[in-house]
Amino acid sequence: MLFPLIDENPTRRWPFVTVGLIAINSLLLLAMIGLDPLTHNRVFLEYGFVPQRFTEAIGSGEAVRIDLADLVASSPEAREVLEKSQQDTTVILPGTLTAALGTIFSSMFLHAGFAHLIGNMWFLWIFGNNVEDRLGHVPYLLFYLLGGIFAALTHWGTATSTGALIPTVGASGAVAVVLGAYAVTYPKAQVRCLLFLFVIFFMIDLPALVVLGIWITFQLVQGIGALHVGLDGGVAWWAHIGGFLFGMAIMPLLSMIIPDKTYQAVFKEERSFQFDPRRHDDFRF
Structure with missing residues (x-):
């Protein structure tokens, strides 16, 4: 079992939307206790x-x-x-x-319990802040919500006859959108993970593409198995898969439309340097 703890990928802006989403999901669960x-x-x-x-x-x-x-x-x-x-x-x-x-929309903010909530919100915090930093606050929120809709519709299209009457709750479909976006935007970012092997566990640093690749592979195996036997085991596997693919497909398009603020800031700092031949320091190497 591989569980991500933190990524080595700094941001330039505070992730207001990601924090807000975590707060809303948490407060709603507390209200239902x-x-x-x-x-x-x-x-x-x-x-x-x-x-x-x-x-x-x-x-x-x-x-x-x-x-x-x-x-x-x-x-x-x-x-x-x-x-x-x-x-x-x-x-x-x-x-x-x-x-x-x-x-x-409402199902994206409801959770079945603390374990369900913590799992989703932990992944959202680790990977969501960088995606929000890249897209900007408002585009990121719209991306998250639209991706959640696509994830729910993917679940609808693959639901079994018995599963069609079972309510689906949780932010995992929308969070999967963020994971797909992160995978194609920061594939080489290092993610520190906790690796469990039987009763032994240790820390390991892996590229984000490897970590998220393992995650989506597990979802695919479970999802295909659920379709084969006609059961879902209480987990909307195909909502996760649909959300992840949505994030991978749409994020590159958004990256072409929305300028990279980080790159612009660095470029602006470089252009702000003015060469002055009268300064002796300018000739030091």
Whole structure:
């Protein structure tokens, strides 16, 4: 197992957007801590991305009905709350396109727990600050959100019949966009990683392209396996794959459109030097 800790790739601007995204995701998870398991699952159904809901929205426009009891069947705590409350277990999700599209955005900021949140936000912090530094704050935010949409649609296009009714939450699709962008922009940047081999672990420095190449290869293996057996294992593998490919494809185009502020700043500093033959220091080597 390979886990990135930090990259040796300095930035010139403070990553306001990356920090803001981490803060929003963290605050929303903290806000959901007090919810009982049943309400927790209702929130995921209503604000998570349910592939079948999007299918109905672009087709018949009919509402999607999901039995909450089936969704929480594997959770003893949720079943206990459900039995005590004696409430209606049917959740009706509007089939309008506006509502379905809205859940693509809202699902990017919801997480199933602290481990889910920390994993996504850690990768976003390590690799997102450099991508934000290269693109600028506003273009980076739009890139992140649009990539998240593409990742969700990739998941929708590959969802199995059973997975189509399961809500998808998490920023991993949008974070994968950032990883793809970093891979093509800073492939040689050194990333310090923690390498686990059975019960032994040690530090190792690897190029970003190697680290992220290993990451996307794992996603591909898992994603292809999920398609083969018709199961997703609770992870939207193809959202990760779609997001990563989106980042790799779009980042070079954005780099051609958006000037490199770092290069411009260095070039400006070099041009600001004025040769003065009257100064003796100018002839020292």
